[in-house]
Amino acid sequence: MSMVSHSRVVALVFMLEAWIICAVGADEANMLRSCWNAKYNPTPIMFEEWISGHPARLYMVDAWWSSRRNSIPLTIFTMMSLDRLSMLESQCRGYIGPISAAVYIPLVLERDPSLGSDFKATSDHDDGVERHGYGRDDENDDNYGDGDSDGGEGDNEVANVLVGRRRHIQGGYNESHTDPVALARAKLQNLFHLMEAEAARAAGNNSLPGCCCQLRLMLYAERMSDSPLATIMPTNSMRNAAMLGATTPLSAMFDADLAPCTNINDLVQNASWVQYISKETTRPSICIPPAWETRGHLQPNSKNVVVQRAITGIKADVLDMWARSELQVFQVNVCKHCHKTFDHSRWAKEDMPYTVQHTLGFEPWGILWRLRDPGYDERFRGWLYDKQTHVEALARKHRYTFTVLPDLWVVHRPHKKVGIVQLYRRSNTTGEGSREVEALLRPVVLSNGKNTTVYTAYRHYMDSMRRTLRSALASRQPYEPQQNAQFLHCKSVLPWWQQG
Numbered sequence: 004m005s006m007v008s009h010s011r012v013v014a015l016v017f018m019l020e021a022w023i024i025c026a027v028g029a030d031e032a033n034m035l036r037s038c039w040n041a042k043y044n045p046t047p048i049m050f051e052e053w054i055s056g057h058p059a060r061l062y063m064v065d066a067w068w069s070s071r072r073n074s075i076p077l078t079i080f081t082m083m084s085l086d087r088l089s090m091l092e093s094q095c096r097g098y099i100g101p102i103s104a105a106v107y108i109p110l111v112l113e114r115d116p117s118l119g120s121d122f123k124a125t126s127d128h129d130d131g132v133e134r135h136g137y138g139r140d141d142e143n144d145d146n147y148g149d150g151d152s153d154g155g156e157g158d159n160e161v162a163n164v165l166v167g168r169r170r171h172i173q174g175g176y177n178e179s180h181t182d183p184v185a186l187a188r189a190k191l192q193n194l195f196h197l198m199e200a201e202a203a204r205a206a207g208n209n210s211l212p213g214c215c216c217q218l219r220l221m222l223y224a225e226r227m228s229d230s231p232l233a234t235i236m237p238t239n240s241m242r243n244a245a246m247l248g249a250t251t252p253l254s255a256m257f258d259a260d261l262a263p264c265t266n267i268n269d270l271v272q273n274a275s276w277v278q279y280i281s282k283e284t285t286r287p288s289i290c291i292p293p294a295w296e297t298r299g300h301l302q303p304n305s306k307n308v309v310v311q312r313a314i315t316g317i318k319a320d321v322l323d324m325w326a327r328s329e330l331q332v333f334q335v336n337v338c339k340h341c342h343k344t345f346d347h348s349r350w351a352k353e354d355m356p357y358t359v360q361h362t363l364g365f366e367p368w369g370i371l372w373r374l375r376d377p378g379y380d381e382r383f384r385g386w387l388y389d390k391q392t393h394v395e396a397l398a399r400k401h402r403y404t405f406t407v408l409p410d411l412w413v414v415h416r417p418h419k420k421v422g423i424v425q426l427y428r429r430s431n432t433t434g435e436g437s438r439e440v441e442a443l444l445r446p447v448v449l450s451n452g453k454n455t456t457v458y459t460a461y462r463h464y465m466d467s468m469r470r471t472l473r474s475a476l477a478s479r480q481p482y483e484p485q486q487n488a489q490f491l492h493c494k495s496v497l498p499w500w501q502q503g
C-alpha cells in the first residue's frame with residue numbers, strides 16, 4: 004500500500020513539474036498542427052464510408068495558443084460547431100485556467116469542389132516536434148495573470164478586434180461565395196484576440212475582475228463528397244482532438260453548452276482541493292459535478308437569468324432554485340437514468356465527496372487524471388451514446404469509481420436542439436421545417452441496395468455500435484475505442500503527452 008501511494012506521490016510531483024515546464028511558450032500551436040496534419044487523409048469522406056467504420060478526416064486549418072502563463076492544474080476541453088462560439092466565449096470568461104477548444108466545420112464538396120483543395124498532409128519532422136530542449140526557463144512561481152499586460156494596449160486591441168469584426172461581417176455578406184474556411188478562421192481569430200485582450204486589460208487593472216481562460220483554439224475542417232455527414236458532427240473525434248490541447252495534470256471535458264459554477268476558480272487554486280482530486284483521479288476515479296438545467300416553462304430571458312444565478316451563486320442558491328422549480332436535474336424529463344445516479348437529494352445534504360455505483364446510461368461530465376483518460380470512441384458521431392460510451396468504458400473496462408463532488412456543479416445553457424436530438428426525442432416527427440432535420444430525413448440508397456433515410460441509417464449504425472460495445476464490456480471481451488491516426492500520432496510525439 005505505502006509503496007503504491009509513494010509512487011503516486013512521486014508521479015504527482017513529476018507531473019506538476021512537467022506541466023509547469025511544458026505549458027508555457029508559443030510553439031504549441033505549430034506542434035499540434037504539424038503532428039495532426041502529418042497523418043491527414045485528404046480523400047473526401049462519404050456517409051457510407053463512415054457507417055462502414057472509417058474515421059473522420061479532419062484537417063487542422065489553424066490553431067491559436069495563449070502565451071499567457073498558467074498555474075492552474077485543470078484544463079477544460081471542449082468541441083463545438085461554429086455557431087456555438089459565443090458559448091465558448093462564455094466558458095472562457097468564466098474560467099481562469101486553460102481551455103482547449105476544437106471547432107468543427109464540414110466542407111461539402113457537392114456544392115463547391117474547390118473547398119479545402121489546399122489541405123495537404125505535411126511532414127512534421129522539420130517542424131520542431133521532435134526537437135529537444137523544448138522546456139523554457141520560466142520561474143515556477145504562481146504566475147496566473149501576469150501576462151505582459153498594460154491596460155492601454157489592451158484597449159487598443161479590443162478596438163481593433165471590434166473593427167475587424169465589423170469589417171469582416173460586411174465582407175462576408177456582400178458575396179454569396181464567401182470562403183467558409185476563411186470566414187471560420189476569421190471568427191476564431193477574433194475570439195482569440197478578444198479573450199487575450201480582455202485578459203490583459205483585467206490583469207492591468209485591479210478594479211476589474213480577473214478574466215479570462217488561457218485559450219487554445221483549433222479549427223478543424225472535414226471535406227466530404229456528399230452532404231449527409233455534414234449534419235452528423237464527429238463529436239468524439241473532436242473531443243479527442245480538443246483533449247490534445249490539455250497540458251495540466253487534470254482535465255475535464257465540458258461540452259460548450261455547459262457552464263461550470265464560478266466556484267471552480269476557487270477550487271482549482273486551493274492546494275488541498277487539488278491534492279484531494281489528484282489522489283482520487285489517480286485511483287482511478289472520475290470526479291463528477293452534478294448537472295442542472297432551467298425548467299422548460301421559463302421564458303428565454305428568465306432562463307438566462309436563472310443560469311447566471313446558478314453559475315455565480317453558492318450551493319444554497321442552487322438548492323433554493325431547485326426547490327422553487329427554476330432549476331431541475333439535467334435531462335430529468337427526457338432521460339431519467341442519465342443523471343439519476345448522482346442522487347441529487349443526497350448531494351443537497353453532503354458536504355463531503357461520496358462514491359456512487361455506475362449504472363447503464365449514466366452520463367456525467369467529470370474531472371480525470373489527464374494521462375489516464377482513455378479517450379473517446381470516434382465511431383460515435385452526432386449526439387447519440389457519444390459521451391455515454393466513454394463513461395461506460397471508464398467504469399467497466401478501466402474500473403473507474405465515480406466520486407461526486409459536493410462543492411462543484413455545472414449548468415446547461417439553453418439552446419435550440421440539434422437535428423439529431425429533435426428526431427431522437429420525437430421519432431414520429433416528419434419535416435419539422437428545420438433544415439438540419441430535413442437534411443437528416445433525406446433518402447439515401449446504400450451500396451447494398453437498401454433505400455432508407457440518413458437518419459435511419461445513422462440510428463441503425465449507432466444502435467448496433469452501442470450494442471456491440473455493451474456486450475463486449477459486459478462479457479469482459481476486448482474493447483478498443485476507434486481513434487484516428489492523427490490523434491494517436493500527436494499523442495505519441497507531443498512532449499506534454501509523454502508519460503515520463
Ligand SMILES: *[C@@H]1O[C@H](CO)[C@@H](O)[C@H](O)[C@H]1NC(C)=O
Nearest residue numbers: 173174175176177178179181
Ligand atoms: C464586397 O463588395 C465590394 C464592392 O462592391 C468589393 O470591393 C468587395 O471585394 C466585396 N467583398 C468581398 C469579400 O468580396
Ligand SMILES: *[C@@H]1O[C@H](CO)[C@@H](O)[C@H](O)[C@H]1NC(C)=O
Nearest residue numbers: 154155204207208209210211
Ligand atoms: C480600471 O477599470 C475601472 C472600472 O471599469 C475603470 O473605471 C478605470 O478607468 C480603469 N483604469 C484604468 C487605468 O484603465
Ligand SMILES: *[C@@H]1O[C@H](CO)[C@@H](O)[C@H](O)[C@H]1NC(C)=O
Nearest residue numbers: 269270273274275276277279
Ligand atoms: C480549501 O479546500 C478545503 C477542503 O476542500 C477547505 O476546507 C478550505 O477551507 C479551502 N481553503 C480555502 C482557502 O478556500
Ligand SMILES: *[C@@H]1O[C@H](CO)[C@@H](O)[C@H](O)[C@H]1NC(C)=O
Nearest residue numbers: 425427428429430431432433
Ligand atoms: C406522435 O404522433 C402522435 C399522433 O400523430 C401525436 O399525438 C404525438 O403527440 C406525437 N408525439 C410526439 C412526441 O410528438
Ligand SMILES: *[C@@H]1O[C@H](CO)[C@@H](O)[C@H](O)[C@H]1NC(C)=O
Nearest residue numbers: 445446447448452453454455
Ligand atoms: C427510394 O425511396 C424514395 C422515397 O422515399 C423514392 O423516391 C426513390 O425512388 C426510392 N429509390 C429506390 C432506388 O428505390
